[in-house]
Amino acid sequence: MRTALLQLNVTDDPEQNLPRTLEMVTEAKAQGAEFVLTPEVTNCLSASRTRQREVLQPEAEDITLEGLREAAARHSVWLLIGSLALAEEGPEGRFSNRSFLIGPSGGIVARYDKIHMFDVDVSETETYRESAGYRPGETAVLAHPPFAVIGMTVCYDLRFPHLYRRLAQGGAQILTVPSAFSPVTGAAHWEPLLRTRAIECGAWVLAPAQCGVHRAQRGKERRTYGHSLVVSPWGEVLADGGEAPGITCVDLDMAAVEDARRRIPSLRHDREFEGPR
Numbered sequence: 001m002r003t004a005l006l007q008l009n010v011t012d013d014p015e016q017n018l019p020r021t022l023e024m025v026t027e028a029k030a031q032g033a034e035f036v037l038t039p040e041v042t043n044c045l046s047a048s049r050t051r052q053r054e055v056l057q058p059e060a061e062d063i064t065l066e067g068l069r070e071a072a073a074r075h076s077v078w079l080l081i082g083s084l085a086l087a088e089e090g091p092e093g094r095f096s097n098r099s100f101l102i103g104p105s106g107g108i109v110a111r112y113d114k115i116h117m118f119d120v121d122v123s124e125t126e127t128y129r130e131s132a133g134y135r136p137g138e139t140a141v142l143a144h145p146p147f148a149v150i151g152m153t154v155c156y157d158l159r160f161p162h163l164y165r166r167l168a169q170g171g172a173q174i175l176t177v178p179s180a181f182s183p184v185t186g187a188a189h190w191e192p193l194l195r196t197r198a199i200e201c202g203a204w205v206l207a208p209a210q211c212g213v214h215r216a217q218r219g220k221e222r223r224t225y226g227h228s229l230v231v232s233p234w235g236e237v238l239a240d241g242g243e244a245p246g247i248t249c250v251d252l253d254m255a256a257v258e259d260a261r262r263r264i265p266s267l268r269h270d271r272e273f274e275g276p277r
Contacts, residue, residue, distance in 0.1 A: 001147050004033035005208040005228040005248040007241040011215045012046035014055055018067050025068070028247050029075040035147070035252075037080040038068075039208040039228070040155050040180040041097070044085050048219025049133050056087040056095055065100065073106030078145055082178020082208055083114065083154050085134075094135040099152050099178060101143045109145065112152035113137025116160055122184050130156070140166060148173040148254055151203070155179040158193050161200060168201035169267050173257045175203050180210040186225025191237065199235040202260035202267065204252055206230055211243055233260035 006024045010017040021042060028036045043064035046052050059065060064084055072079040079102040086096045097114040115138065117131035140163060143150040151167030151174070158177050167175060175197060181190050190207075198205040211226030228241030230250045241248040261267060 001034055001252045001254070002032045003035045003206065003230070003250055003252050004028035004031060004037070005206060005230065005239070005241060006036065006038045007209055007211050007226060007228045007244070007246050007248065008039055008042065009212040009214060009245045010042065010045045010210065012044055012048070012051050012055065012217055012219075014043040014064055017043060018064050021064070022067055022071050024247060025071045025075065025077070025079070028249070029077055031247065031249050033077060033249060035078045035080070037082060037176065037178065037206055037208045039082040039210045040178045041083055041085050041210070042068075042081055045180060045210060045214045045222055045224075046216060046219060047222050048216065051216070051218040052085065052095060052133065053087075054218075056085050058087050058089070059084075059098070062086060069102055069106040069108070072102040072104060076104040078102070078104060078147075080150075080176055080178070082176070088135065095133055097130075097134050097154060099154055099176070101145070101150065101152065103145070110141055110143035110150075110152060112141040112154070113139070114154035114157060115140070115163065116156045118156040122182055126182065126184065128182075142167060142170050142172055150174045150176060152176055155181065158197065161197065164197045164201050165267070168203055172201070173203055173254060174252075175201060175205045177205060177207040178209070179207060180222075181225040183223050183225045186227065190225060190227060191229065194229050194231050195235045195237065198231040198233060200266070202233045202264065203257060204231070204233055209241065211241075211245060233257045
């Protein structure tokens with residue numbers, strides 16, 4: 001199965017971002033892709049809650065979701081929208097960070113809301129409080145397209161191995177990790193964490209990423225790490241998207257999942273234990 005990871009450099013303007021994303025889906029199809037993946041917050045990357053309230057829309061009205069559903073149907077491809085930042089109704093006024101799997105007919109096959117919120121102090125000058133703007137999800141999701149079972153996750157979820165183990169033990173052969181990783185944490189942790197999740201689970205890990213400096217009409221510009229990665233079930237990095245926007249294509253051999261799990265069957269070796277004391 002030829003798979004294409006789109007590495008994007010989106011702004012805080014969904015209308016400006018969508019045309020280039022659609023062009024890249026078309027380019028990926030021309031390269032033979034049957035499964036196309038976009039990164040986290042494909043529609044809008046913004047550090048300003050005010051700007052987000054101005055431009056984010058509910059799922060039913062989001063132009064990026066509509067445009068990518070049409071693109072999946074036009075090109076007859078499976079499309080993972082890494083995530084969209086979406087407005088929600090309700091007194092909290094928070095947003096959703098929601099991943100979608102779109103089928104080749106354009107229908108929504110699965111949805112996943114990011115569970116773990118990025119609330120960290122990377123340094124004295126770089127802090128994030130994702131939970132202040134976004135409502136965390138509560139449910140792990142497995143999607144079942146005909147070519148594989150997919151465990152859907154988003155970015156900071158990567159640091160919580162129990163989620164991935166549960167997905168793998170539930171049957172996931174592919175783990176998706178669309179992201180907008182910080183350059184500091186990306187340089188230190190991105191590849192080691194992705195390789196570890198692949199090795200622990202004996203699964204393909206597909207991690208399309210945002211990259212570069214993201215222009216903003218309001219608030220400060222964000223920077224993201226890039227380096228979209230494809231990691232095999234044995235933990236080998238088969239492709240690295242580098243630091244610039246672009247398309248990374250890899251042919252997935254799903255038999256590699258069974259082979260890795262046969263050689264190291266650790267998913268079947270859990271034991272109950274007491275403690276720590």
